[in-house]
Amino acid sequence: MHALVPAAGIGLRFGGERPKQYIEIAGKPVLAHAIEAVRRDSRVTGVTVVIAADDRWFEASTRARVEPVEVVAGGATRAESVHKGLQAIARRHPQADWVLVHDAVRPCLSAARLAQLLTDGLASADGAILALPVRDTLKRCDAGHRIVATLDRASLWAAQTPQLFPLERLRAALGDLLQAGAPPTDEAAAMESAGGRPLVVMGSPRNIKITWPGDVAVAAAWLAGIDPEEEDL
Ligand code: C5P
Numbered sequence: 617m618h619a620l621v622p623a624a625g626i627g628l629r630f631g632g633e634r635p636k637q638y639i640e641i642a643g644k645p646v647l648a649h650a651i652e653a654v655r656r657d658s659r660v661t662g663v664t665v666v667i668a669a670d671d672r673w674f675e676a677s678t679r680a681r682v683e684p685v686e687v688v689a690g691g692a693t694r695a696e697s698v699h700k701g702l703q704a705i706a707r708r709h710p711q712a713d714w715v716l717v718h719d720a721v722r723p724c725l726s727a728a729r730l731a732q733l734l735t736d737g738l739a740s741a742d743g744a745i746l747a748l749p750v751r752d753t754l755k756r757c758d759a760g761h762r763i764v765a766t767l768d769r770a771s772l773w774a775a776q777t778p779q780l781f782p783l784e785r786l787r788a789a790l791g792d793l794l795q796a797g798a799p800p801t802d803e804a805a806a807m808e809s810a811g812g813r814p815l816v817v818m819g820s821p822r823n824i825k826i827t828w829p830g831d832v833a834v835a836a837a838w839l840a841g842i843d844p845e846e847e848d849l
Pocket of ligand 1: 622623624625626627637666690691692693694695697698719720721827
């Protein structure tokens with residue numbers, strides 16, 4: 617099983633002077649925490665990181681902290697970056713059957729949630745993802761912010777990463793969507809579009825995706841005060 621960490625985003629929603637995966641928390645870039653987190657399970661045998669073609673940060677701030685790691689140049693969308701990473705893994709590691717995709721901006725993944733995902737996902741033909749049952753009531757709104765529908769939250773889950781899939785099937789599914797000009801926002805959506813039914817495995821509210829500036833302080837608090845090996849549901 618090879619891990620793939622897409623880190624080629626520039627963080628349009630976040631702003632700031634550097635991409636959010638390179639912000640330092642607890643003495644290390646967010647990306648270094650994310651890579652360390654996927655390595656905490658010995659079933660992961662290698663890590664490939666996708667960085668922007670014009671990345672100015674990885675070599676200077678991160679590479680030395682995360683070796684050994686393989687590096688690939690990314691694309692314009694997350695889906696394109698992941699697809700480029702999958703192509704490289706398939707070429708360099710023909711024996712890799714499974715791929716574990718984990719956002720560079722989720723530094724607080726615990727060993728317990730990762731282990732559960734790997735155990736359940738490897739037993740599921742179409743793979744698995746970490747996800748959380750939605751706790752708020754969800755509203756669909758029009759452009760003027762008026763509510764037009766209320767969704768039934770009983771069946772709704774918010775997708776997290778890591779996401780674990782058979783490598784070749786994910787590569788083919790993502791390739792088809794990219795060719796059709798319809799890049800998905802996560803890997804599970806590519807599997808679904810190819811007829812797959814991936815499993816959801818209980819994630820954690822601590823497995824936060826750093827998206828807004830305030831998220832950095834939250835992630836720092838989790839990383840400072842909590843043993844990443846402990847259960848975190
Ligand atoms: O932009 P968003 O928050 O959805 O990014 C999720 C992950 O995908 C991040 O780790 C980001 O670096 C990565 N990404 C990428 N290539 C892009 C856009 C996003 O690798 N073109």
